Amino acid sequence: MHKLFLYAIIFIFxxxxxxxxKPTAAISETIVISQVQLGDSSSASxxxxxxxxxxxxxxxxxxxxxxxxxxxxxxxxxxxxxxxTESDAVHLFLPVNSYLFSISNQFLINxxxxxxxxxxxxxxxxxxxxxxxxxxxxIEIDKLGWGTSAVSAExxxxxxxxxxxxxxxxxxxxxxxNLLHDTDVNSQDFETILPRINYSYGxxxxxxxxxxxxxxxxxxxxxxxxxxxxxxxxxxxxxxxxNIDGLQAIVPGGYVLDSNSECKIDECDNISGIQxxxxxxxxxxxxxxxxxxxxPIKLSELLPDANGTDEGxxxxxxxxPNGVDVDLSHYSIYxxxxxxxxxxxxxxxxxxxxxxxxxxxxxxxxTLVNTTSSVMLQTIDKLLSDETLIYNNPKEGISWALIxxxxxxxNQPTPGSENVTSINDSVAEITLTEANYAPxxxxxxxxxxxxxxxxxxxxxxxxxxxxxxxxxxxxxxxxxxxxxxxxxxxxxxxxxxxxxxxxxxxxxxxxxGDSELVPCKKxxxxxxxxxxxxxxVGSLPSAEYAPEKxxxxxxxxxxxxxxxxxxxxxxxxxxxxxxxxxxAIHRFGLFIKPGK
Numbered sequence: 129m130h131k132l133f134l135y136a137i138i139f140i141f142x143x144x145x146x147x148x149x150k151p152t153a154a155i156s157e158t159i160v161i162s163q164v165q166l167g168d169s170s171s172a173s174x175x176x177x178x179x180x181x182x183x184x185x186x187x188x189x190x191x192x193x194x195x196x197x198x199x200x201x202x203x204x205x206x207x208x209x210x211x212x213t214e215s216d217a218v219h220l221f222l223p224v225n226s227y228l229f230s231i232s233n234q235f236l237i238n239x240x241x242x243x244x245x246x247x248x249x250x251x252x253x254x255x256x257x258x259x260x261x262x263x264x265x266x267i268e269i270d271k272l273g274w275g276t277s278a279v280s281a282e283x284x285x286x287x288x289x290x291x292x293x294x295x296x297x298x299x300x301x302x303x304x305x306n307l308l309h310d311t312d313v314n315s316q317d318f319e320t321i322l323p324r325i326n327y328s329y330g331x332x333x334x335x336x337x338x339x340x341x342x343x344x345x346x347x348x349x350x351x352x353x354x355x356x357x358x359x360x361x362x363x364x365x366x367x368x369x370x371n372i373d374g375l376q377a378i379v380p381g382g383y384v385l386d387s388n389s390e391c392k393i394d395e396c397d398n399i400s401g402i403q404x405x406x407x408x409x410x411x412x413x414x415x416x417x418x419x420x421x422x423x424p425i426k427l428s429e430l431l432p433d434a435n436g437t438d439e440g441x442x443x444x445x446x447x448x449p450n451g452v453d454v455d456l457s458h459y460s461i462y463x464x465x466x467x468x469x470x471x472x473x474x475x476x477x478x479x480x481x482x483x484x485x486x487x488x489x490x491x492x493x494x495t496l497v498n499t500t501s502s503v504m505l506q507t508i509d510k511l512l513s514d515e516t517l518i519y520n521n522p523k524e525g526i527s528w529a530l531i532x533x534x535x536x537x538x539n540q541p542t543p544g545s546e547n548v549t550s551i552n553d554s555v556a557e558i559t560l561t562e563a564n565y566a567p568x569x570x571x572x573x574x575x576x577x578x579x580x581x582x583x584x585x586x587x588x589x590x591x592x593x594x595x596x597x598x599x600x601x602x603x604x605x606x607x608x609x610x611x612x613x614x615x616x617x618x619x620x621x622x623x624x625x626x627x628x629x630x631x632x633x634x635x636x637x638x639x640x641g642d643s644e645l646v647p648c649k650k651x652x653x654x655x656x657x658x659x660x661x662x663x664x665v666g667s668l669p670s671a672e673y674a675p676e677k678x679x680x681x682x683x684x685x686x687x688x689x690x691x692x693x694x695x696x697x698x699x700x701x702x703x704x705x706x707x708x709x710x711x712a713i714h715r716f717g718l719f720i721k722p723g724k
Contacts (some may be wrong), residue, residue, distance in 0.1 A: 155274050157184050159192075159222065160310055161261055161272045165295045165323060167256045173234035173250035177208070178327065179261060179270075180298075181222045182308050186568035188345070189332075190219045191264030194230065195250070199277040204268075208259075211332075217359040219335045219345055225306045226331035272296065273314050283313030289321035297321045398509060399458075408452055422450040424512040425459060426483060427505050429529040431541055431657065432496035432522050440490040443543050444503060448479040462504040463494055476595040486543040498522070526550075637664075 163181035169175065177194055181187055182380050189211050197205025209230055211220050224229055229243075232250035236242060252259070256275020262268055273281025274296055275289045290296055296318050299309040339346040339353065346361065353361040366376035369391030372380070376391065383391040396403040396410060398417030406412065411421040426447045426506035434441030436633045444461065448454050456477040460470045476510055479485045488684045489495065506513035517535040519528040527541040531549055538550040538641075594607035620626055620633035648661035649655055655662050702709065 137719040154247055158269055159187055159189065159261065160298060160308055161259060162227065163295055163297045163323075164252070164259060164272060164274075166252050166274075166290065168323075169293050171238055172254055173232055173235065174238055175232040175235060175248075175250050175252045176327070177230045177242070177248075177259060178224075179228045179230075180308060181224055181226050182310065184224060186221045186223050188219050188335075189222050189228070189263075193262050194259040194271070195257040195262060197259070197260070197280070198216055198252055199253065199273075199275055200279055201258070202280050204260055204262065205258065206251070207244045208251070211246065213334065215359075217337045217340045219333055219337055220332050223331055227328040228332060229327050243329050245325075245332055256286070270310075271314075272318065274318075280319070281314045283311075283315070285313050285315040285319035287314040288320060293322065294320045295323045327586060337419060400508060407455070418509075420512055422452060422454065424507075425449075425454055425456075425479065425505060427503055427514050427516050427530065429486075429527050429547055430496060430503055430516060430519065430540065431527045431543070432501065432519060433498040433524045433526070435525040438489070438495075438498075440488055442494075442496045443486050444490045444492070444496075445484055445486045445543055446479065446505060448481060448483050448485070451481045451563070452666070453478050453480055458507050458509075460506055461492065461494065462506060463496065464623070467502075467504050469494075484542075484544050484546060568588045 142382055142394045142658045159178065159179050159507050160182045160521075163176075163178040165174065165176045167175060179194075191210065191212060194208040195205040196208050197203055211228070212222060228245050230248055231244040233247050234250045236244070236247060253275070256273075256277040258270055258271060258273045258278055258280050270283050271280070273286040275281075275286055281287070287296055297320070298317055299319055301307045307362040311317055318476060322502060331585040335345055337345045337347070338349055338355065338359065340359040342350070342353075342361055349355050349361055352364050354431070356362045357573040358569040365375060367375050368379050368385060369390070370388075371385065371390040379391055381387050382393055384394045384397070385391055386402055392402055392404055394402050394404075395406045395412075396418035399407070399410070400411075403418070406418055410418040411525075413419045416448035419614075426449060427444070428447040429443075429445035431443050456473040456479060457475070460472050462468075462470050471494050473487070475490065498521070502516050502518045503515060503517040516528065519537075520537075522528060522537060524535050525541070526539055528535060529538050529541075529547040531538065531547045536549070538548065540548045540550060542548055598607040624633040626633055632684060
């Protein structure tokens with residue numbers, strides 16, 4: 129049993145140790161510095177730097193650079209060489225498991241047969257230093273520090289300095305897939321070996337980005353784009369006019385775009401809608417658009433107060449003085465003293481040459497007031513209009529008609545035909561002169577600007593006295609009823625009381641005490657200000673347990689687990705060896721007290 133316990137304890141300790149051991153850094157998935165020569169036996173200037181694509185994809189290395197910094201420098205250092213092209217549209221790619229080989233200019237002089245991808249000036253220290261590979265965004269991709277005095281090596285542990293005739297070379301992790309070792313610790317990743325006999329170069333290939341202004345590399349023009357000029361692609365223009373030959377990126381001058389994406393010439397751009405031909409009754413204007421080519425439609429007769437009911441019997445009559453049909457969709461009728469209300473004619477309405485055409489208020493939803501008003505007929509572009517004179521309190525069945533170019537009352541309405549004068553002498557003609565206008569009321573006068581009647585400003589002394597149960601308002605000079613006493617008012621209904629301020633009845637619920645009100649429901653309380661029930665606002669509900677903070681360091685869990693296991697193991701061990709522990713304590717007691 130004791131052996132089984134010991135085996136269990138050993139297994140637990142091994143398991144916890146595996147959890148606590150920090151894993152080795154992953155193999156790099158990008159380009160790494162693979163080999164560096166700081167000089168050879170022939171010349172200290174025979175230098176080269178080799179990089180290797182350690183990833184699973186071809187990588188765009190355009191604009192990447194190699195830098196050199198001294199041993200005691202923490203800066204990026206001086207630029208050795210950059211992988212660039214003559215055109216921004218050309219990109220350089222290093223294929224998977226391929227090398228880029230750069231040599232010093234002095235090495236090429238000393239060995240003219242040596243080929244490479246790029247060259248740099250010899251500057252690498254033979255004792256200690258740093259080489260950095262940086263991408264076009266300035267991000268460090270890889271770094272190699274060598275020599276014991278190199279302060280910025282990866283892992284702060286520089287690679288060992290190679291002896292004469294050897295090179296710094298990255299170790300191989302997997303020969304079958306050509307995967308190089310990269311733990312971000314230079315001393316672990318690099319070793320010193322003899323240089324290879326042959327070095328690979330020329331693996332880099334170029335890709336031309338046709339659309340350098342677009343994100344990513346476009347080897348062909350994308351759909352929906354066109355090549356505007358060298359390496360610049362723009363969106364393919366939309367043909368605005370499908371009915372016109374060629375590409376129309378914008379609507380040509382003099383054309384308008386209709387709902388079918390067709391461009392048409394609008395002969396009258398001042399008229400609503402597209403006029404492919406000049407409409408009847410119009411002519412080409414001198415400056416732009418079209419002008420009317422006929423006399424304006426005239427208002428000829430109104431019947432504001434029909435016999436009996438006005439509904440369906442009031443009418444407005446118009447007259448066409450032209451020898452051609454006129455489309456009434458170009459007109460609107462305005463009614464009222466300020467012409468704020470407008471009405472349109474039914475769709476397709478036309479008036480024939482020299483026709484009197486009448487519209488009743490069952491066809492066009494309008495209302496002619498029986499007191500004082502006016503009517504205006506106006507084109508929708510407000511170029512032409514015709515207005516009636518203001519009629520004033522016409523009698524029932526009397527129309528307001530234009531007879532011999534004079535607006536006057538007539539008791540002979542003639543809807544749809546030529547107007548005739550009244551046959552009753554009591555109906556006076558109203559001429560265009562001020563003397564022939566309908567007389568204003570006693571308390572009114574006629575405005576010389578509008579020929580309309582206005583109220584005469586009067587003093588209180590000249591006003592008709594108010595009745596016994598009325599008083600005169602200081603703001604309007606009108607008589608108002610005096611509020612009756614409470615005793616003369618209609619009694620309030622049960623459950624109400626009279627407001628002393630307004631003498632109006634109001635419900636008693638707003639003044640009742642708590643004892644007279646219906647009890648509030650469970651979970652509610654009575655508002656002392658309004659006597660209304662409202663929900664009781666309680667404290668926020670609390671959770672049955674408090675949320676636990678999750679440790680940011682997963683290793684803490686392992687330490688806590690280890691402490692718990694140790695505690696349980698200690699208790700169990702004491703129990704298992706309790707007899708042995710007692711004997712040991714007894715022997716210890718005899719040892720310290722030998723006399724007994």
